[in-house]
Amino acid sequence: MINPAFNELAVYPFWRLAKLLEGVSKPEGIDEIALQIGEPKIPQPGFVAEIIAENSGKWGNYPPHPGTDTYRAACANWLTRRYGLPEGMIDGERNVLPCAGTKEALFHMGLLAVPRDRPTGNQKPYAVLVPNPVYQVYYGAAVFSGGEPYPIAAPASNNFMPDYVGLDTDILERTALVYLCNPSNPQGASGSMDYLTELICLARQYGFVLVFDECYSEIYRGAPPIGGLQACQKLGGDLSNVLVLHSLSKRSSAPGLRCGFVAGDPDLIDAYRTIRSYASVAVPLPLLAAGEALWNDEAHVDVNRAHYADLFDMAKSILGHLPGFSSPPGGFYLWLDVGDGEAAALKLWRETAVKCMPGGYMAQDDPFNGENPAARYLRICLVHDKPTAQEALERIATVLVPGS
Numbered sequence: 001m002i003n004p005a006f007n008e009l010a011v012y013p014f015w016r017l018a019k020l021l022e023g024v025s026k027p028e029g030i031d032e033i034a035l036q037i038g039e040p041k042i043p044q045p046g047f048v049a050e051i052i053a054e055n056s057g058k059w060g061n062y063p064p065h066p067g068t069d070t071y072r073a074a075c076a077n078w079l080t081r082r083y084g085l086p087e088g089m090i091d092g093e094r095n096v097l098p099c100a101g102t103k104e105a106l107f108h109m110g111l112l113a114v115p116r117d118r119p120t121g122n123q124k125p126y127a128v129l130v131p132n133p134v135y136q137v138y139y140g141a142a143v144f145s146g147g148e149p150y151p152i153a154a155p156a157s158n159n160f161m162p163d164y165v166g167l168d169t170d171i172l173e174r175t176a177l178v179y180l181c182n183p184s185n186p187q188g189a190s191g192s193m194d195y196l197t198e199l200i201c202l203a204r205q206y207g208f209v210l211v212f213d214e215c216y217s218e219i220y221r222g223a224p225p226i227g228g229l230q231a232c233q234k235l236g237g238d239l240s241n242v243l244v245l246h247s248l249s250k251r252s253s254a255p256g257l258r259c260g261f262v263a264g265d266p267d268l269i270d271a272y273r274t275i276r277s278y279a280s281v282a283v284p285l286p287l288l289a290a291g292e293a294l295w296n297d298e299a300h301v302d303v304n305r306a307h308y309a310d311l312f313d314m315a316k317s318i319l320g321h322l323p324g325f326s327s328p329p330g331g332f333y334l335w336l337d338v339g340d341g342e343a344a345a346l347k348l349w350r351e352t353a354v355k356c357m358p359g360g361y362m363a364q365d366d367p368f369n370g371e372n373p374a375a376r377y378l379r380i381c382l383v384h385d386k387p388t389a390q391e392a393l394e395r396i397a398t399v400l401v402p403g404s
Helices: 004-008 013-021 047-054 056-060 069-083 103-113 136-144 193-206 228-234 266-279 285-295 299-319 341-352 386-400
Strands: 096-099 127-132 148-153 175-181 209-213 242-247 260-264 333-337 377-381
Touching: 004 136, 013 341, 047 056, 047 285, 056 285, 069 096, 069 228, 069 242, 069 260, 069 285, 096 266, 103 136, 103 175, 103 209, 103 242, 103 266, 127 136, 136 148, 136 175, 175 193, 193 209, 193 228, 228 242, 228 260, 242 266, 260 266, 299 333, 299 386, 341 377, 341 386
Parallel strands: 127 148, 127 175, 175 209, 209 242
Antiparallel strands: 096 260, 242 260, 333 377
16 A cells, blocks of 8 residues: 555656656757756865765764754854854754755654644644745645645745735634745745744744745845844744754755754754654764864855856846846746746757756646646756856757847
8 A cells, every 4th residue: 555645746846857858859969958956066165075084984873863062053153143143042952953954854844843633623634835836845745744735826026935924814724834945946036024024923823833944045146135043033032933944955065965954943843853863864973074064164155156146147148138037136046937938948958958947847736726827937057167057058048039
């Protein structure tokens, strides 16, 4: 017997793209350029390999699920510096827990927050609110925890943020868990202080867990994005109902390190520590040592941020005349309104050997109007070195930009 929840899942975006391009030949004589996945191609700092080698003797130890005191302290200190928090607001012992990247932790949030019974006086399951387009792990967490996923559109008219506050009371009263990617994937938008504080107040009013996925927080042009903990500070420093997740995958170009953390409400952290003891692999000690050094270093992050800024300047110069072009303030994705994202992705592969992700593959049909809010869009990942990015953008221009 297989869990019937599998039938409720949408086909994973990368599988859908592979199916779309199956049997479709790229042009002969030119190499494929992969812009469909947000995998940073900038080398991580050299000290990462050195520290892992220095700690190689620890591969023989089972790593503790809570990590090391020094890793948790590095995460707490980084949060304090990055978001201008008062000393002691985030304590490494009470408020921080390492995780193997953020993907597994995001999935575990369903186990943490969604009750197994039904809301009092309601025959419907607990609701899990996710932005739409959505990182599919949020949706999977809702499904496998027994909750009902509610994909809430994040349109340009609302700064590409979902309007959770405007939902009907009958939905909010049975909401157990809410996800917000901030800055958002794929749109690169960030919530204002008013937006974030209002959402935290909503969480406390209705008693749901609010999860801020902030893995793109360090990739921005202009002012640094406001974080969930800053909004908590604005409200007096109470961390109730709030968790934030951070990772070194995007910030430090270290997706293979599988090193991140969860921070926030100490009661939720304590409960999540139990979940991790039962259902996850602890981060190995050599990787924690490297991760600690990365959280303590900002120089490489500044270099990465400048590189991405250059790529977006390049994209604007090459694609800026494209109707629907916009350069987002955060993240490393172009989110282009091309009319039909699936048709554009197919055409780009067939004519230029560039792979991009149809926006509709990252979204679910809207529960209120039945439409896919991202079907018109194309996601382009600007993660390569400058020569590769320029080559890819120029190829894209030959297909998408009139007169190129």
